[in-house]
Amino acid sequence: MNELGRLHFALMCNRSNGGFFSGLTLIDELQPYVDLCVWNLVPQHDDSLLSLFANRSLTVNQAQPCIELEPGDHVFFYMNEYPTLWRNFSRAWQSALCHADSIQIAFNRTVGAMPLETWLAPHLTHLYFQDTHMHAEWRTLVKGTGLRSTPVSILPPPVNISGFLTTEKHATKNPEEPVIIGRLAGDGDVPENAIDFYTELATALPEAVFWFMPAPTRLAEALQGHPQFHFFAPNEISPLAFLRATDIYLLTYAPMVPIPGPRSLVEAMAAQCAPVVVNRDGPQRRVVHGKSGFCFDTDLECRSHVAQLVRDPTLRERISKAAHARALSFKLSDWTDQILQYCAADRKTPTS
Numbered sequence: 001m002n003e004l005g006r007l008h009f010a011l012m013c014n015r016s017n018g019g020f021f022s023g024l025t026l027i028d029e030l031q032p033y034v035d036l037c038v039w040n041l042v043p044q045h046d047d048s049l050l051s052l053f054a055n056r057s058l059t060v061n062q063a064q065p066c067i068e069l070e071p072g073d074h075v076f077f078y079m080n081e082y083p084t085l086w087r088n089f090s091r092a093w094q095s096a097l098c099h100a101d102s103i104q105i106a107f108n109r110t111v112g113a114m115p116l117e118t119w120l121a122p123h124l125t126h127l128y129f130q131d132t133h134m135h136a137e138w139r140t141l142v143k144g145t146g147l148r149s150t151p152v153s154i155l156p157p158p159v160n161i162s163g164f165l166t167t168e169k170h171a172t173k174n175p176e177e178p179v180i181i182g183r184l185a186g187d188g189d190v191p192e193n194a195i196d197f198y199t200e201l202a203t204a205l206p207e208a209v210f211w212f213m214p215a216p217t218r219l220a221e222a223l224q225g226h227p228q229f230h231f232f233a234p235n236e237i238s239p240l241a242f243l244r245a246t247d248i249y250l251l252t253y254a255p256m257v258p259i260p261g262p263r264s265l266v267e268a269m270a271a272q273c274a275p276v277v278v279n280r281d282g283p284q285r286r287v288v289h290g291k292s293g294f295c296f297d298t299d300l301e302c303r304s305h306v307a308q309l310v311r312d313p314t315l316r317e318r319i320s321k322a323a324h325a326r327a328l329s330f331k332l333s334d335w336t337d338q339i340l341q342y343c344a345a346d347r348k349t350p351t352s
Contacts, residue, residue, distance in 0.1 A: 182246030243271035
């Protein structure tokens with residue numbers, strides 16, 4: 001033990017959202033350092049996820065203080081889940097967490113209705129957000145509480161791109177095959193006008209097909225059976241296989257949906273998908289407009305960029321290769337060097 005006390009690294013996960021599916025490589029990368037993994041839902045469809053953490057896995061309903069905290073100890077939470085998961089967990093752990101000398105939390109998802117009770121204020125020493133939008137949301141949420149003054153850092157989303165390094169998509173693409181426009185989506189990622197938007201886009205581009213995983217409920221109900229749309233069940237194929245097959249990665253959001261810096265977008269770029277993204281804070285920083293992808297402000301601009309990429313395979317190849325090269329600049333190690341610094345101080349090698 002060092003003078004800082006012990007560090008406990010906890011991972012908060014949900015097995016049911018698209019962002020998590022695309023981040024399975026991240027989970028695999030972090031798991032040796034994790035003391036505890038708390039699941040919102042038991043990932044019954046993939047026992048390998050549970051086996052990664054063995055007896056370190058709990059669901060929210062089972063969450064009991066199984067780590068003994070002593071004065072001087074530190075706890076780091078990586079929130080790979082919508083923060084409502086915190087509510088039940090923090091209440092069950094309140095008495096144990098109050099012994100911690102410091103608590104740090106990194107948000108991988110929207111802050112949303114994060115129910116952080118005021119008892120946490122004396123213990124919370126640092127917060128990490130993926131972008132300024134999430135930080136602003138946090139400041140509004142905790143206005144008037146002691147939590148507002150907690151020091152904050154803005155960090156890029158962690159990305160493990162090792163599985164994408166050998167992708168050679170265009171060398172094997174049959175020009176007679178339909179162009180695949182894909183999205184690792186969820187119900188929260190679907191704009192209000194999504195049905196009309198995608199129907200009009202499909203009508204204008206009969207040479208294209210649209211893939212979604214997991215299937216957004218409203219879209220699937222309206223367009224199931226349409227020959228140009230395919231809705232995958234969760235884990236029907238691997239996220240890596242999904243992205244390797246996808247030619248154009250289309251990222252659209254409703255106007256009021258908070259935008260994190262999407263990890264799935266960077267993984268799509270690493271898999272040589274040509275990205276077309278809404279011109280908002282998170283996605284815009286990942287794409288260089290006209291070089292490694294296209295950004296849009298309106299539906300009309302979006303349709304124009306998508307049509308251009310569908311009908312010009314040379315442009316699509318150039319953009320997707322530039323996107324691949326840009327994705328290689330986003331390193332998981334750069335992020336973990338900062339986040340896991342206490343781990344390195346407390347134990348020089350990962351736990352067994």
